[in-house]
Amino acid sequence: MVAFIVRRVIAAVLMLAVVSAATFAIFFLIPRALGQTPEGMASRYVGRDATPEAIQGAVKRLHLDDPLIVQYGRFAKGIVAGEDYSLGPRKAECPAPCFGYSFNNNQPVWPTLLDRLPATMSLAAGAAILWLIAGVSIGIVSALRRGTALDRAAMTVALAGVSLPIYFTGLVSLSVFAYTLGIFPGGGTYTGISENPVAWFQALVLPWITLAFLYAALYARLTRAGMLETMGEDYIRTARAKGLKESTVVTKHALRATLTPILTIFGLDVGLLLGGAVLTESTFSIPGVGKLVIDAIRGNDLPVVLGVTMFAAFFIVLANLIVDILYAVVDPRVRLS
Amino acid sequence: MTTAPGSSAPDSFLELRDLRIHFPTEDGVVKSVDGLSFKLDRGKTLGIVGESGSGKSVTSLGILGLHKGGRAKISGEIWLDGEELVGASVDHVRTLRGKKMAMIFQDPLSSMHPYYTVGAQIIEAYRIHHKVSKQVARKHAIDMLGRVGIPQPDKRVDSYPHEFSGGMRQRAMIAMALSCDPELLIADEPTTALDVTVQAQILDLMLDLQREFNSALIVITHDLGVVAELSDDILVMYGGRCVEYGSAEDIFYRPEHPYTWGLLGSMPRLDREPTDRLMPIKGSPPSLINVPSGCAFNPRCAYEGRTGGKATTEVPQLAETEGGHLVRCHMPPAERRAIWENEIKPMLEST
Numbered sequence: 001m002v003a004f005i006v007r008r009v010i011a012a013v014l015m016l017a018v019v020s021a022a023t024f025a026i027f028f029l030i031p032r033a034l035g036q037t038p039e040g041m042a043s044r045y046v047g048r049d050a051t052p053e054a055i056q057g058a059v060k061r062l063h064l065d066d067p068l069i070v071q072y073g074r075f076a077k078g079i080v081a082g083e084d085y086s087l088g089p090r091k092a093e094c095p096a097p098c099f100g101y102s103f104n105n106n107q108p109v110w111p112t113l114l115d116r117l118p119a120t121m122s123l124a125a126g127a128a129i130l131w132l133i134a135g136v137s138i139g140i141v142s143a144l145r146r147g148t149a150l151d152r153a154a155m156t157v158a159l160a161g162v163s164l165p166i167y168f169t170g171l172v173s174l175s176v177f178a179y180t181l182g183i184f185p186g187g188g189t190y191t192g193i194s195e196n197p198v199a200w201f202q203a204l205v206l207p208w209i210t211l212a213f214l215y216a217a218l219y220a221r222l223t224r225a226g227m228l229e230t231m232g233e234d235y236i237r238t239a240r241a242k243g244l245k246e247s248t249v250v251t252k253h254a255l256r257a258t259l260t261p262i263l264t265i266f267g268l269d270v271g272l273l274l275g276g277a278v279l280t281e282s283t284f285s286i287p288g289v290g291k292l293v294i295d296a297i298r299g300n301d302l303p304v305v306l307g308v309t310m311f312a313a314f315f316i317v318l319a320n321l322i323v324d325i326l327y328a329v330v331d332p333r334v335r336l337s
Numbered sequence: 338m339t340t341a342p343g344s345s346a347p348d349s350f351l352e353l354r355d356l357r358i359h360f361p362t363e364d365g366v367v368k369s370v371d372g373l374s375f376k377l378d379r380g381k382t383l384g385i386v387g388e389s390g391s392g393k394s395v396t397s398l399g400i401l402g403l404h405k406g407g408r409a410k411i412s413g414e415i416w417l418d419g420e421e422l423v424g425a426s427v428d429h430v431r432t433l434r435g436k437k438m439a440m441i442f443q444d445p446l447s448s449m450h451p452y453y454t455v456g457a458q459i460i461e462a463y464r465i466h467h468k469v470s471k472q473v474a475r476k477h478a479i480d481m482l483g484r485v486g487i488p489q490p491d492k493r494v495d496s497y498p499h500e501f502s503g504g505m506r507q508r509a510m511i512a513m514a515l516s517c518d519p520e521l522l523i524a525d526e527p528t529t530a531l532d533v534t535v536q537a538q539i540l541d542l543m544l545d546l547q548r549e550f551n552s553a554l555i556v557i558t559h560d561l562g563v564v565a566e567l568s569d570d571i572l573v574m575y576g577g578r579c580v581e582y583g584s585a586e587d588i589f590y591r592p593e594h595p596y597t598w599g600l601l602g603s604m605p606r607l608d609r610e611p612t613d614r615l616m617p618i619k620g621s622p623p624s625l626i627n628v629p630s631g632c633a634f635n636p637r638c639a640y641e642g643r644t645g646g647k648a649t650t651e652v653p654q655l656a657e658t659e660g661g662h663l664v665r666c667h668m669p670p671a672e673r674r675a676i677w678e679n680e681i682k683p684m685l686e687s688t
Binding site: 245 | 398401403431432433434435436439440442444447448449450451452453454461462465466497499513
């Protein structure tokens with residue numbers, strides 16, 4: 001088991017290295033391959049009416065004239081060991097993990113990311129709890145009451161849930177519950193939990209429900225399909241043949257087998273959301289990682305985009321790692337040597 | 338469902354009377370079991386043979402009451418030790434399941450829960466019907482695993498099904514089924530998924546255990562070799578009905594139904610020349626939604642022409658030829674016996 005975990009951790013680190021190289025290639029190698037000059041790249045970061053001297057300064061400052069491999073080495077070293085930057089007149093020490101400084105406000109990227117993380121985590125955690133409970137229980141009931149009006153109603157709502165985009169359900173819920181009925185505060189009212197827990201909760205209710213609706217619909221469909229498949233398995237028949245009560249057959253035998261794959265998907269989904277719930281955060285103006293990256297893309301803020309990309313990749317790789325290890329614990333057939 | 342007036346508890350340990358299990362589907366009613374009757378005493382073994390889809394497994398699940406409360410329409414009577422089960426409540430039949438009657442399933446890998454240890458599954462089966470502590474149940478599980486011939490049962494009790502070989506899994510399955518000393522044991526294709534060498538061991542084991550527990554045993558299979566080994570009586574099923582019933586000797590030495598002849602002719606035998614062809618039954622089993630009119634076997638029967646047209650118009654009755662040997666065929670008994678003696682038997686024995 002220890003060897004298995006060590007192997008997986010090494011694989012995860014390698015995966016992150018590959019992701020960093022790919023990300024770097026997308027932002028630096030491809031433009032250069034398409035004929036972009038170092039000056040051309042630098043000119044985007046020095047304002048509209050930049051003088052050639054200013055552009056040259058940016059090229060020097062950002063080391064855009066170095067060979068790409070050296071640039072990547074500096075990028076990777078910054079993440080692992082930190083990097084010293086010379087920002088115009090002053091020198092700045094950027095400790096690891098260093099993703100450089102925002103072009104827009106000269107703030108270091110990493111602390112900004114950490115600053116945005118609580119909002120994203122609050123959103124993802126609350127929504128995840130909601131959708132896991134709602135989605136899985138609706139899926140189970142639907143499967144057990146297959147073909148009834150209840151099942152059909154649940155699956156119709158679920159189909160709507162997976163089909164409607166978040167910026168639609170989010171805006172409709174805002175318009176109805178915040179601006180018409182006034183039950184919940186509107187967008188852009190997010191407050192940190194340490195500042196005011198009540199305001200934090202109120203501001204997140206609608207985003208939670210909006211995000212959870214989409215995922216709950218997905219999970220209800222997944223759980224229903226998994227449950228129906230499991231209930232047809234031979235070992236369920238065996239459990240009944242032993243004389244077990246139907247309730248025990250469902251909870252002990254069927255659920256155990258149905259929920260194991262759901263757990264995997266759940267881990268990956270939460271990992272994905274921790275890298276930024278872009279649509280939900282934008283719709284409700286929640287200052288999370290997703291909102292940060294959207295603003296950075298609009299503002300051509302390359303270091304921030306790079307930072308968020310690596311940050312999101314880190315969570316996905318981490319979620320994968322946890323899920324892999326958890327799976328080996330839950331499914332005895334995956335005991336690996 | 339109430340018991341028909343005048344019917345009373347039979348003397349036999351198990352008796353089926355006109356059991357019908359029908360499944361309504363969008364395409365029509367699937368008559369998986371359509372009027373099946375037989376008796377079985379304690380300590381005796383009944384072999385039920387037939388092709389896939391002849392209703393063998395549905396019958397066994399029906400006896401266990403596993404179709405109750407579902408979409409199936411069940412009628413007729415199942416008497417087990419003086420109790421009628423078709424009319425009994427779902428809950429009552431559940432309390433008998435696993436304790437009074439138990440089942441060994443085909444393919445033990447898919448029939449055991451992959452996430453629980455073999456021991457846990459036996460312990461669970463035992464503790465449903467016995468209010469004992471986990472420790473006591475575990476001792477019992479180890480004991481059962483030892484009795485079915487699993488080496489180091491105190492260690493293997495904590496293994497998962499996928500860590501067992503096919504034969505060991507089937508032994509564990511048997512240990513699970515026998516954990517509550519069932520008086521009726523139904524084995525559905527118990528050896529189909531196993532190697533031939535392991536098959537013989539498992540059959541031996543089942544016979545030994547049956548003697549030890551004096552239980553009634555039903556063996557469901559399409560393998561005539563298996564029933565020859567185990568059975569006192571044999572019931573041949575076709576299209577949800579019994580077409581021939583008799584002692585093992587009747588079926589192997591004096592078979593009278595053309596379908597039974599076909600089954601015997603399809604059996605590979607070592608005492609025949611390798612160059613000899615098997616004599617398969619032509620065609621495929623009937624759809625249980627549109628069972629052929631008249632005799633269900635008539636489209637595949639070589640002797641259909643000898644019934645004077647009755648084969649396609651009239652359902653033959655299951656009638657006794659002699660000494661409890663029942664045959665469902667339009668041909669007169671004398672003619673069937675003559676065909677067996679003069680045509681089929683010499684062909685099966687010709688080498």
